[in-house]
Amino acid sequence: MKTSVTRIWIIAVNTVREAIRNKLLYTLLFFSVAIIGTAVLIASLSYVEGERIIQDIGLAAIRLFSVGIAIFVGIGLIHGEVDRRTIYTILSKPVSRAEFLLGKFLGLLLTVWLQVILMTVAFVIVTSATGSRIDSGHAAALFLTAMELMVIVALATLFSAFTTPLLAALFTLGVYTLGHLSRDMLALARQAEVEGVKVAATWLYRLLPDLESFNLTIQAVHGLTISPAEIWLPMLYAVGYAIALLFVASFIFQRRDLK
Amino acid sequence: MIGKFALLMALMATVCATGFIHARMPPTTNADRGDAFVPDPAVASVLSLGFDAALADYYWLQAVQAIGGDTRITAELGVHLGKLIDVVTTLDPWVDHPYRFAAVWLTESEENVRQANRLLERGIAHHPNEWRNWFYLGFNQFYYLLENEQAAHSLEQASRLPKAPRYLPRLVARLRSQTADILVAETFLRELIRDTEEESARAEYQNALDEIEIEKKARFLDRAREAFIKLAGRDIMSVDELLAEPHPLLSALPSPEPESLPAALSRGSVWEIDPANERIVSSYYGARYELHFPSREHQRAEQWRAEREGRDSPPSGPGGLDDGES
Amino acid sequence: MAGDAREVVQVDSVVKDFRPGFGLRTKRVLHGVSFSVREGEIFGFVGPNGAGKTTTLKVLMGLIKATSGRATILGCDVAQTEFRRHIGFLPENPYFYSFLTAREILNFYAKLSGVPSAGRRDRVDTLLNWVGLEHAADARLRTYSKGMLQRVGVAQALVHNPRVIFLDEPMSGLDPLGRKEIRDVVLRLKREGKTVFMNTHILSDVEMICDRVAIIVDGVIRYQGRIEDFLIEDELWSDVVLSGLSVEATTHIEEAFDARFHGVGERIEIRIRDKDVSAVLQIALAAGAEVISLSQHRVSLETIFIDAVERSEGGGGES
Ligand SMILES: Nc1ncnc2c1ncn2[C@@H]1O[C@H](COP(=O)(O)OP(=O)(O)OP(=O)(O)O)[C@@H](O)[C@H]1O
Numbered sequence: 090m091k092t093s094v095t096r097i098w099i100i101a102v103n104t105v106r107e108a109i110r111n112k113l114l115y116t117l118l119f120f121s122v123a124i125i126g127t128a129v130l131i132a133s134l135s136y137v138e139g140e141r142i143i144q145d146i147g148l149a150a151i152r153l154f155s156v157g158i159a160i161f162v163g164i165g166l167i168h169g170e171v172d173r174r175t176i177y178t179i180l181s182k183p184v185s186r187a188e189f190l191l192g193k194f195l196g197l198l199l200t201v202w203l204q205v206i207l208m209t210v211a212f213v214i215v216t217s218a219t220g221s222r223i224d225s226g227h228a229a230a231l232f233l234t235a236m237e238l239m240v241i242v243a244l245a246t247l248f249s250a251f252t253t254p255l256l257a258a259l260f261t262l263g264v265y266t267l268g269h270l271s272r273d274m275l276a277l278a279r280q281a282e283v284e285g286v287k288v289a290a291t292w293l294y295r296l297l298p299d300l301e302s303f304n305l306t307i308q309a310v311h312g313l314t315i316s317p318a319e320i321w322l323p324m325l326y327a328v329g330y331a332i333a334l335l336f337v338a339s340f341i342f343q344r345r346d347l348k
Numbered sequence: 349m350i351g352k353f354a355l356l357m358a359l360m361a362t363v364c365a366t367g368f369i370h371a372r373m374p375p376t377t378n379a380d381r382g383d384a385f386v387p388d389p390a391v392a393s394v395l396s397l398g399f400d401a402a403l404a405d406y407y408w409l410q411a412v413q414a415i416g417g418d419t420r421i422t423a424e425l426g427v428h429l430g431k432l433i434d435v436v437t438t439l440d441p442w443v444d445h446p447y448r449f450a451a452v453w454l455t456e457s458e459e460n461v462r463q464a465n466r467l468l469e470r471g472i473a474h475h476p477n478e479w480r481n482w483f484y485l486g487f488n489q490f491y492y493l494l495e496n497e498q499a500a501h502s503l504e505q506a507s508r509l510p511k512a513p514r515y516l517p518r519l520v521a522r523l524r525s526q527t528a529d530i531l532v533a534e535t536f537l538r539e540l541i542r543d544t545e546e547e548s549a550r551a552e553y554q555n556a557l558d559e560i561e562i563e564k565k566a567r568f569l570d571r572a573r574e575a576f577i578k579l580a581g582r583d584i585m586s587v588d589e590l591l592a593e594p595h596p597l598l599s600a601l602p603s604p605e606p607e608s609l610p611a612a613l614s615r616g617s618v619w620e621i622d623p624a625n626e627r628i629v630s631s632y633y634g635a636r637y638e639l640h641f642p643s644r645e646h647q648r649a650e651q652w653r654a655e656r657e658g659r660d661s662p663p664s665g666p667g668g669l670d671d672g673e674s
Numbered sequence: 675m676a677g678d679a680r681e682v683v684q685v686d687s688v689v690k691d692f693r694p695g696f697g698l699r700t701k702r703v704l705h706g707v708s709f710s711v712r713e714g715e716i717f718g719f720v721g722p723n724g725a726g727k728t729t730t731l732k733v734l735m736g737l738i739k740a741t742s743g744r745a746t747i748l749g750c751d752v753a754q755t756e757f758r759r760h761i762g763f764l765p766e767n768p769y770f771y772s773f774l775t776a777r778e779i780l781n782f783y784a785k786l787s788g789v790p791s792a793g794r795r796d797r798v799d800t801l802l803n804w805v806g807l808e809h810a811a812d813a814r815l816r817t818y819s820k821g822m823l824q825r826v827g828v829a830q831a832l833v834h835n836p837r838v839i840f841l842d843e844p845m846s847g848l849d850p851l852g853r854k855e856i857r858d859v860v861l862r863l864k865r866e867g868k869t870v871f872m873n874t875h876i877l878s879d880v881e882m883i884c885d886r887v888a889i890i891v892d893g894v895i896r897y898q899g900r901i902e903d904f905l906i907e908d909e910l911w912s913d914v915v916l917s918g919l920s921v922e923a924t925t926h927i928e929e930a931f932d933a934r935f936h937g938v939g940e941r942i943e944i945r946i947r948d949k950d951v952s953a954v955l956q957i958a959l960a961a962g963a964e965v966i967s968l969s970q971h972r973v974s975l976e977t978i979f980i981d982a983v984e985r986s987e988g989g990g991g992e993s
């Protein structure tokens with residue numbers, strides 16, 4: 090068990106090392122920081138509530154680009170291994186496929202979290218330069234963004250465990266979209282006439298990741314009160330969901346021929 | 349060498365042609381497409397994929413752009429702004445200013461005002477401690493809709509909230525006593541001017557205040573004229589008689605132009621007696637207010653009321669805006 | 675643990691079907707492959723392109739699952755993982771994390787294989803030296819040439835000092851000097867008592883260093899045994915090159931001596947058994963032919979290889 094954890098950790102660290110030398114990562118990072126910076130310009134178009142707009146845009150950019158990094162860099166990282174056969178040498182070492190996949194997942198997640206931290210630094214610099222308030226609400230929102238990313242990275246891991254990178258990216262984007270829609274779908278289906286629609290929407294809501302539960306942007310920006318349950322319930326949900334996804338991912342990956 | 353030159357020329361030609369073609373394409377933005385691009389608020393909030401706050405900002409900036417420059421505010425623009433603010437406040441109902449932005453600009457038709465009021469009510473629901481939303485609602489009810497009782501209720505609510513100005517209870521009393529007049533309007537307008545950040549809206553309010561100022565001066569001259577009639581047993585021939593012997597009632601006439609008017613813009617207006625109705629008027633406006641309120645607004649308000657009463661059924665707002673939050 | 679303890683690799687009737695498309699149609703690539711590798715030997719696994727060498731190796735490495743049959747390494751089923759700390763693998767055209775340096779990647783593999791941190795740095799340096807990459811050790815792998823990557827691959831397979839080493843086309847992409855270096859590395863491993871399993875189609879290398887070979891053609895093992903056994907398997911042959919041999923004499927020689935003819939026009943090359951040389955020469959000279967050269971034919975692995983391929987041309991194939 091201990092050695093297993095060690096191996097997962099070794100693969101994770103190596104994944105981070107490989108990822109942080111990828112130019113794509115810096116391109117995305119550059120754009121996100123640029124957008125956080127231009128938020129000041131955009132906000133100046135409005136004669137009021139500019140500070141709020143800067144925060145809205147900043148938090149949106151952090152979420153958008155970290156999801157982008159998770160999907161595009163992440164799927165490239167996992168799939169590239171199979172595609173370019175780096176996995177052959179790794180699996181010839183005493184490493185199980187599940188360990189490999191978990192290591193990749195962890196490395197990717199750490200990479201994405203690292204990006205979130207860097208973007209957050211840019212965000213804090215820009216917002217405090219414009220003199221607006223940053224408090225625990227923002228920390229909560231960013232923390233839940235990190236939790237959402239855990240689910241998305243797990244999704245990307247799952248999809249790249251059995252399909253091509255392009256399809257994996259599309260699937261992940263698709264589930265990301267549906268995951269943000271599932272609450273609305275549920276609400277709409279409640280008014281539906283047909284019973285089947287209601288049942289289908291309810292099950293979709295239960296099965297799809299409920300990504301809206303990780304969205305505290307508005308609460309943070311407006312300084313609304315955030316109850317502890319609004320943080321720890323989504324956190325546990327994210328952990329549970331990611332573990333389930335990784336289980337399925339390793340199950341599939343273990344049975345796969347690596348051609 | 350010639351080959352290189354020809355290539356360079358070809359490149360230049362391509363760049364120029366592309367630029368020419370681009371110049372032919374109208375730089376239409378979503379804002380120019382008007383209503384067509386404003387989504388249904390429910391659709392917008394579903395499709396925002398968690399980027400509600402940023403999307404709200406996007407539509408908010410569209411709204412700000414729509415009244416930028418010297419755009420004339422029309423009822424149609426009011427409808428457009430109403431939709432935009434509806435989307436903004438559906439996506440992020442905790443925004444603050446857009447509610448009053450709607451109140452300031454949605455004034456060109458009864459429908460506009462009622463839409464503004466619905467938005468204000470959503471604002472009130474999400475900012476229960478903000479007196480200004482109640483205040484703007486009260487103003488709309490008093491000034492545009494002539495619903496003094498509702499206005500009094502709104503101001504009462506406002507007066508109970510933190511930071512509300514202390515004169516609000518007096519305003520409520522006046523509204524309740526059915527003596528609402530230019531003084532109520534003036535109080536409202538002074539507050540609005542203090543609160544509003546929009547330059548052009550402030551100018552509008554200032555205009556209304558100017559009209560009220562001239563009306564107040566004209567009423568003062570009316571009282572002097574009555575005194576003159578009592579003393580002299582006859583009416584004045586011109587306003588200047590109020591200064592002259594044998595009955596110098598006034599030492600000087602008030603300025604016939606608004607105080608806020610810079611001297612450079614003075615039109616040399618004078619006080620005169622309108623031959624049509626024998627009333628004292630400033631040539632600056634050329635007419636007196638028949639009513640307590642700035643004439644334009646009041647006539648319009650009366651017209652709306654007439655229209656409303658002309659219809660059998662009581663007015664129902666243009667459907668579509670239902671506030672799930674409240 | 676099955677079989678002779680000295681047999682470190684055992685492949686028993688391994689069948690592998692691939693499903694090339696989405697359909698149910700399968701393509702059989704390995705038709706019950708069986709062979710074994712003994713401890714301490716250099717085993718050459720040879721066969722033409724597409725014969726199934728890489729597929730067999732992937733089954734051994736647990737990268738793909740055999741449709742049926744059984745493969746064990748060091749007595750362990752290939753689906754297990756722990757025994758892999760004792761094996762090294764160089765894949766065909768290896769590829770590594772291109773943003774890392776050779777030193778980093780070797781360190782990574784060493785850690786993964788559980789090489790204790792104490793000797794790790796030295797071990798990595800030693801291997802970089804063995805494969806001749808000391809000068810480029812700190813450059814990112816994306817700047818490496820194909821041959822340099824191949825060397826990283828070899829180093830990676832050996833970094834944890836494994837007992838059994840599997841090499842898929844270790845010489846591919848290497849210059850003659852590089853090939854010699856890899857041969858030396860393999861021989862050094864043998865001296866250290868390691869077992870080496872080597873996929874290749876470069877027969878001269880096999881002849882030079884392998885103790886035993888298996889020849890696989892179209893997913894079927896055709897020969898298996900010691901190199902020496904191959905080389906003395908048959909009688910010795912000689913090549914006679916003649917000119918001006920008449921048609922009648924040609925037919926006569928062909929029928930009488932089971933000779934094989936080669937060549938066109940004036941010159942004819944005849945392959946005959948050593949014992950028939952003088953008889954054939956007599957007939958030829960009598961028929962007025964001129965002898966251009968006479969040489970002993972060396973029965974090389976190549977002969978056997980080509981023979982095996984030609985023989986299987988009729989049988990075997992798709993299922
Ligand atoms: N994933 C796959 N799907 C379908 N067929 C495959 C797959 N991989 C290999 N094959 C087929 O299996 C056969 C054996 O392939 P393999 O790679 O094992 O050959 P090889 O002996 O290593 O050849 P080479 O000398 O060219 O490396 C080939 O005919 C190939 O087309």
Ligand SMILES: [Mg+2]
Nearest residue numbers: 727728729766
């Ligand atoms: Mg091969």
